[in-house]
Amino acid sequence: MLIENMSNHDLRLAMLPYSSALKVVNMYVETIEEELFANRRSNPIEHVKVRLKRPSSIARKLEKRGLEATVDNAVKYIDDIAGVRIVCLFQDDIYVIANVIKSLPNIRIVRIKDYIKEPKDNGYRSYHMHIEIPVRMLDGEQFVKVEIQIRTVAMDFWASVEHKIRYKKEPEIPDKISADLIKCANLIEKIDSKMQKLNKKIMELEADEAPEEIHSDITSYFPEEKESGFEDIKKKKR
Numbered sequence: 001m002l003i004e005n006m007s008n009h010d011l012r013l014a015m016l017p018y019s020s021a022l023k024v025v026n027m028y029v030e031t032i033e034e035e036l037f038a039n040r041r042s043n044p045i046e047h048v049k050v051r052l053k054r055p056s057s058i059a060r061k062l063e064k065r066g067l068e069a070t071v072d073n074a075v076k077y078i079d080d081i082a083g084v085r086i087v088c089l090f091q092d093d094i095y096v097i098a099n100v101i102k103s104l105p106n107i108r109i110v111r112i113k114d115y116i117k118e119p120k121d122n123g124y125r126s127y128h129m130h131i132e133i134p135v136r137m138l139d140g141e142q143f144v145k146v147e148i149q150i151r152t153v154a155m156d157f158w159a160s161v162e163h164k165i166r167y168k169k170e171p172e173i174p175d176k177i178s179a180d181l182i183k184c185a186n187l188i189e190k191i192d193s194k195m196q197k198l199n200k201k202i203m204e205l206e207a208d209e210a211p212e213e214i215h216s217d218i219t220s221y222f223p224e225e226k227e228s229g230f231e232d233i234k235k236k237k238r
């Protein structure tokens with residue numbers, strides 16, 4: 001059945017595995033964030049966004065590829081119905097995070113698109129992982145596709161602006177604007193590299209100077225330190 005003719009109820013049912021997959025990936029990312037923070041004493045992830053592609057966008061993407069806009073085709077041909085975007089401060093962190101994701105059990109890595117090593121002609125830079133993860137639904141386990149995009153704050157800034165312009169100016173962005181966007185992408189690449197170097201220097205200075213703060217950043221995992229912490233819980237149980 002064509003997506004545009006489906007009821008809201010049927011659409012919600014079709015999207016259920018994808019929203020469950022997003023919850024699972026989000027949980028993985030939170031764990032990775034905590035682990036990296038515990039190991040490096042700094043959080044490499046600036047923010048994470050998750051989104052389900054709107055049915056109208058799914059239909060448009062299928063039609064652009066000359067396919068009928070049905071759920072079956074969406075499941076088969078669209079890899080980014082469920083999308084997770086991880087935005088970090090520094091370029092090197094992208095590969096650290098990607099490597100941890102690659103090592104997660106149960107995840108199938110279907111395809112990697114490294115638009116950082118090989119930017120798109122329009123200047124787009126980002127690291128894309130097309131994965132499949134097992135999700136348990138009422139009728140059994142199924143592998144669900146998720147696209148994970150990992151990029152720096154600066155790359156994200158560029159992509160947001162370009163996306164906005166592209167949607168406003170479809171089908172064609174004027175040549176002058178395209179050329180300016182490419183220039184901005186090149187500048188952003190330089191800024192990312194400089195910031196990366198700056199961060200490395202700061203970390204070296206910190207490692208030389210700062211005495212380690214003992215136990216200061218793990219206290220949030222424990223209940224507030226009171227003499228009678230355990231006592232309080234026992235009292236509540238009685």
Ligand code: 0O2
Pocket residue numbers: 053057061079080113120122124128147158159160162163
């Ligand atoms: P939206 O609105 O973000 O959901 P495709 O190239 O899309 O036909 P595929 O294999 O799905 O094929 O692509 P890819 O390269 O992994 O890109 C998927 C998503 O990456 C896009 O989804 C965008 O979010 C982002 N992306 C890819 N190229 C560009 C680009 O040139 N500029 C910007 N701003 N984002 C890009 P959608 O469906 O295009 O859009």
